[in-house]
Amino acid sequence: KAGVTQTPRYLIKTRGQQVTLSCSPISGHRSVSWYQQTPGQGLQFLFEYFSETQRNKGNFPGRFSGRQFSNSRSEMNVSTLELGDSALYLCASSFSGWGQPQHFGDGTRLSIL
Amino acid sequence: KNEVEQSPQNLTAQEGEFITINCSYSVGISALHWLQQHPGGGIVSLFMLSSGKKKHGRLIATINIQEKHSSLHITASHPRDSAVYICAVRNNTDKLIFGTGTRLQVFP
Numbered sequence: 371k372a373g374v375t376q377t378p379r380y381l382i383k384t385r386g387q388q389v390t391l392s393c394s395p396i397s398g399h400r401s402v403s404w405y406q407q408t409p410g411q412g413l414q415f416l417f418e419y420f421s422e423t424q425r426n427k428g429n430f431p432g433r434f435s436g437r438q439f440s441n442s443r444s445e446m447n448v449s450t451l452e453l454g455d456s457a458l459y460l461c462a463s464s465f466s467g468w469g470q471p472q473h474f475g476d477g478t479r480l481s482i483l
Numbered sequence: 484k485n486e487v488e489q490s491p492q493n494l495t496a497q498e499g500e501f502i503t504i505n506c507s508y509s510v511g512i513s514a515l516h517w518l519q520q521h522p523g524g525g526i527v528s529l530f531m532l533s534s535g536k537k538k539h540g541r542l543i544a545t546i547n548i549q550e551k552h553s554s555l556h557i558t559a560s561h562p563r564d565s566a567v568y569i570c571a572v573r574n575n576t577d578k579l580i581f582g583t584g585t586r587l588q589v590f591p
């Protein structure tokens with residue numbers, strides 16, 4: 371059974387650009403969550419999607435958005451990139467949310483120049 | 484003060500030692516997770532707890548809801564256990580809060 375796949379693995383952007391990251395969950399999983407990890411702030415929750423609906427959202431500005439498609443694949447978009455957005459972005463999938471074991475992807479490392 | 488505190492921040496051990504990592508939280512929770520993150524970033528979910536104790540191989544996780552405290556124990560530690568261990572809670576308003584992690588190094 372394939373694991374959670376995140377693409378791309380690495381990305382370099384400049385300030386002001388926008389970026390879209392992709393997460394393909396494990397087959398059958400309907401919940402996808404996104405996280406940002408930085409050395410200073412650690413892991414922080416961005417949002418959770420379940421059956422194409424955003425079910426929960428962390429404390430991030432509106433520049434961070436996401437969506438989930440009918441096949442449960444999810445995308446995360448960050449507009450008007452700032453230097454502080456440099457981070458490892460992780461997604462995790464599960465059957466129905468954090469009441470179940472989470473399966474994490476390897477992450478996308480985003481660097482802003 | 485962070486809502487989820489882990490201790491210690493860093494831990495070194497010799498192979499074979501018994502290891503304990505602690506997690507204290509100040510909010511009401513619906514579940515607590517222990518995660519393991521290896522160098523390079525990959526995260527593995529080790530345990531999900533809402534009460535009591537769980538065991539998987541050499542790993543044991545306990546939670547005391549009244550004291551708002553959880554522990555992760557590793558018996559007979561091995562160099563491959565070297566990783567960052569992260570405690571995460573889902574509070575009663577469905578917000579996810581992470582601890583800052585405990586960096587464990589086990590030397591042969």
